[in-house]
Amino acid sequence: MSRASESPEAFDLVIRGERVLLGDAFAPAEVAVRGGVIARIAPLGSMLGAAHIAQLAADEVLIPGLVDTHVHVDEPGRTEWEGFASATRAAAAGGVTTIVDMPLNSIPPTTSLAALETKRRAAEGRVFVDVGFWGGVVPGNLAELGPLVNAGVFGFKCFLADSGVEEFAAVTADEMQAAMAVLAATDSLLLVHAEDARLIEAAPHPHSTGYADFLASRPREAEDSAIAAVIGAAARTGVRAHVVHLSSADSLGRIAEARRAGVRLSVETCPHYLTLAAEAVPAGATVFKCCPPIREGANRDALWRGLETGVIDFVVSDHSPAPATVKDAGHGDFAEAWGGIASLQLGLPLVWTGARGRGIPLERVVEWMSGAPARRAGLTDKGRIVEGMAADLAVFAPDETFTVDAAALEHRHPVCPYDGIGLVGVVRSTVLAGHPIDRDVPRGRLLRWERAR
Structure with missing residues (x-):
């Protein structure tokens, strides 16, 4: 994207291009920004004046900045795993202008008002994109939920199976329902890691370098059983789940049927489930380990159909990084290694590469990765190029190809299952509140959820 400075006019910035995503279609347009907000959208050729003019190249499109509502930043407490500076630089490099940070794997986890304030202090002045926060539901912290809602968390996360870190304990189905009852009164949102702990415990857990052995240790029946429990509890309490x-x-x-019955349920999936397949995971390649696991190719194709039919609402990264020593604990033993995929910077090209190969247009991909997650999290001014919305934008070259180099990614550790693969689509630049993001200047803001009135 080239820029030419002009004398100050009506706007701070105008971006002109032949392909600007307006609603559900690309069109020639000029997008004018004032005070960090999209102030006007006009037909291309209107020659709106501004202090700065940006002209899209012929191979570029303008899309709303992506919204990733599932990111583990890990700071404070495990900043050696990631951190606000490195995570948000990676987000910006991938066209993501807003993230919502998960309540774990930081220490302390965001399960109390005091912990939330600790996390905000750690993030202040160190973020390159806008950042919101989820709270956490753990055994015994029901009294903390109301204060956390009032303090602006966007909702809460709980686990029905072991989280992998001792400071964020799993809840039972009954404890989950009790939290839902509290949150229903505030219209907050409960996010659930849905795997049935009893079925996982009953599965075999051998020390093995074989991916098939790890896959058998996290059976799909455990996921399906837990999702049924979430649906039942959400139906009884009326919570947004x-x-x-x-x-x-x-x-x-089961998910589609629950929605038809009026359950207030949404569902996400992730780039790794849409891109990778169990059959192709090499022996000992623990960089592919995550929970729930990457499943077979036929299952991957069914997830794509779930997206196309609207049963799955959106796609977010579940960026869960760790140092190589943690990802390869046990030297290829899947039972010992940390389970998490680092992919925050690569989400858009990963999903676009898969979608393009299936004949799915870019407009739908952007809706899955920007508009839909923004709406569900209550980020009312994000996710669309519309007058009055935040001027959070990304310039994307959808036909340019590249090969992933894990060492060149912005997240802290060069540990990534996509190293060396070819993808389509390159983020050329990212704009936050009307300013191109500079990787040396942290302009991001800390966001707070406010209940609709």
Whole structure:
């Protein structure tokens, strides 16, 4: 994107281009920004004046900045795993202008008002994109939920199975329902890691370098059973509920039926479930380990159909990074390694590469990765190029190809299952509140959720 400075006019910035995503279609347009907000959208050729003019190249499109509502930043406490500066630089490089940070794996986890304030202090002045925060539901913290809602968390996360870190304990189905009852009164959102702990405990857990052995240790029945429990509890309480990182396509029918019955349920999946397949995971390649696991190719294709039919609402990264020593604990033993995929910077090209190969237009991909997650999280001024919305934008070259170099990615550790693969689509630049993001100047803001009135 080239820029030419002009004398100050009506606007701070005008971006002109032949392909600007307006609503659900690309069109020639000029997008004018004032005070960090999209102030006017006009037909291309209107020659709106501004202090700065940006002209899209012939191979570029303008899209709303992506909204990733599932990111583990890990700071404070495990900043050696990631951190606000490195995570938000990676987000910006991937066209993501807003993230919502998960309540774990930081220490302390965001399960109390005091912990939230600790996390905000750690993030202040260090973020390159806008950042919101989820709270956490753990055994015994029901009294903390109301104060956290009032302090502006966007909702809450709980686990129905072991989270992998001792400071964020799983809840039972009954404890989950009790939290739902509290949150229903505030119209807050409960996010659930839906795997049934009893079925996981009953599965075999051998020390093995074989991916098939790890896959058998996290059976899809565990995911399906837990999702049924989420649906039942949400129906009884009326809460807004959300299933994170869906990996089992077997639950799609149950999810669709619940929605038809009026359950306030949404569902996400992740780029790794849409891109990778269990059959192709090499022995000992623990960089591919995540929970719930990457499943078979046929299951991957069914998840794509779930997106196309609207049963799955959106796609977010579940960026869960760790140092190589943690990802390869046990030297290829899947039972020992940390389970998490680092992919925050690559989400758009990963999903676009898969969608393009299936004949799915870019407009739908952007809706899955920007508009839909913004709406569900209550980020009312994000996710669309519309007058009055935040001027959070990304310039994307949808036909340019590249090969992933993990060492060149912005997240802290060069650990990534996509190293060396070819993808389509390059983010050329990212704009936050009307300013191109500079990787040396942290302009991001800390966001607070406010209940609709």
